[in-house]
Amino acid sequence: MTKTITALAAAAVVSLPLVASAQMERTPAPEDANVYIITPNEGERVTSPVTVRFGANNIGVAPSGVEHEKTGHHHLLVDTDLPDLNAPIPADDHHIHFGGGQTQTTIELEPGEHTLQLLMGDAKHLPHDPPITSETVTITVVE
Structure with a gap:
C-alpha cells in the first residue's frame, strides 16, 4: 500500500509523541458517541488519491494532548x-x-480492494x- 497524507495531517503525525501505556487509564467514552x-x-469504486471525510456525533474533536471532557481525535485504520x-x-x-483535530485526509492507495475504519483516541x-469506532468501509480503487 502506498499512502500520502495531507501536509497538515503529516505534521500532526510526526510532531506528537506516543506515551507508554503502563501509566495510563482509558478515558470513558461519552454516552452515545459515534x-x-x-x-x-x-x-464505492474510486480512483487514487482518495479523499476520506470523517464525522462524529456526541463527541468533540480536539487535538491530541488537549484534555477536554467528551473529546478525542481521529485515527484512520x-x-x-x-x-x-489497552495501548x-x-x-x-x-x-x-x-x-x-483534522476531519479529512487524502491518501494514495494501490489499485484493488481496501478497508477503512475510524477509531477515536483520547489526548x-x-x-x-x-x-x-466507525463501521468498516470497503472500497475498490480502480486504475
Whole structure:
C-alpha cells in the first residue's frame, strides 16, 4: 500500500509523541458517541488519491494532548483490524493519526480492494472505554 497524507495531517503525525501505556487509564467514552466515514461510501469504486471525510456525533474533536471532557481525535485504520485497545494506537501506514483535530485526509492507495475504519483516541492516543469506532468501509480503487 502506498499512502500520502495531507501536509497538515503529516505534521500532526510526526510532531506528537506516543506515551507508554503502563501509566495510563482509558478515558470513558461519552454516552452515545459515534464516528463514521462520510466519504467514500461502502462498496464505492474510486480512483487514487482518495479523499476520506470523517464525522462524529456526541463527541468533540480536539487535538491530541488537549484534555477536554467528551473529546478525542481521529485515527484512520487502513487495511487492518483494530489495534490493542489497552495501548496507545500505533502510528504507521495502517494507523494514521490526526492529532491536529483534522476531519479529512487524502491518501494514495494501490489499485484493488481496501478497508477503512475510524477509531477515536483520547489526548494520549488511547482508545476510549468502550472504544469509539466507525463501521468498516470497503472500497475498490480502480486504475
